[in-house]
Amino acid sequence: MQVKLLTNILKANKDLADTNRTIFHKAGIKVINLISSPGAGKTTLLENTIENLSSCLSLGVIEGDLQTTKDGERIAQLGVPVVQINTQGGCHLDANMVNQALTELPLEDIQLLFIENVGNLVCPASFALGEDAKVVITSVPEGSDKPAKYPIIFEKAQICLLNKIDLLPYTNFNRREFYEDLQKINPSLTVFEVSVLTGEGMGAWYSWVKKI
Amino acid sequence: MHELALAQQILHIVIQTSQEYNFLTVSKIKIKAGELLAVVPEALEFSFKIISQNTVAENAQLIVQQEQAIAQCQHCSLEYPWLKYGYQCPSCKKQGGTIIRGRDLTIDYLEGD
Secondary structure, eight states: EEEEEETTTTHHHHHHHHHHHHHHHHTTTTEEEEEEOOOOOOOHHHHHHHHTTTTTTEEEEEEEESOOOOOHHHHHHHTEEEEEEEEEOOSSHHHHHHHHHHHTGGGGSSEEEEEEESSSSSGGOOOSSSEEEEEEEEEEGGOTTTTSSHHHHHHHOSSEEEEEEEGGGGSSOHHHHHHHHHHHOOOOOOOEEOTTTTTTHHHHOOOOOHHH | TTTHOOOHHHHHHHHHOOOHOOOSSSSEEEEEEEEOOOOOOOHHHHHHHHHHHTSSSTTTTEEEEEEEEEETTTOOOEEEEHHHHSSSOOOTTOOOOEEEOOOEEEEEEEEEO
16 A cells, blocks of 8 residues: 655654744844864864854854764863763754753853754755754865865855865965855855964954854 | 664654554655755665664665756746756856755655555
């Protein structure tokens, strides 16, 4: 016997993401989902952003990694409430993991929550968490072809940070190709060119974060 | 490797549906996978085979049909492959197309007894 279903497989995740969104909305919290490949600079970006903005915004962080609490410890040193999720091999955070992590955060004290997703440019794009914006970070040494190769996350993101621009003179990163591909994939994407390490270009990023 | 997570969601829905229809075995499951989800059919089939062991779906054939991401031009209404042309219409060259297909991952049907 054949049963016609037409069931959306990601519906369970989407429903939970909506639940999270309602919780965030009620608590007056804005949420940013940070997505990049491993080593693009997510955690360092977070550290610098916290140092710069914690005087004017109360921040919170959810850290996602396959294993270890290394990143969570780095963030905790800055005096910000942080929950570390270990996905035990899972390649992305899902709405359920975030929902459970919320019980460990002092939501009433947080205005802006950063969720650092597992380092991966593919899977996190498909799983909504209840965020206000997805921010994709890519870095110069990864090459200018990343938007063309992994278009889905660039299509879904509101902001793209191009990190490690201090390394531009030492690579064959092709800016023209990078922007042409992005224009094709997501014409409304805002790009900030930054070096998290030297601080170059970070002002525009901080201004955007403050306004979200 | 989000295929494993997707396979778990599929199995969950398949088991629920089997209980509703009193199926003892599920023989076939048809999946439609939108291009924007970047699903690798072989990886999804393999993941499903592993996790469906000792369930009603352990001998089920999982068929994954890829669905091309299609955008539609807002000016001339042409439908065209998004991955190739993005938001610029290949015919009238205007920007601003919208994606109309290829974002979803659905179970089309399942067969069981």
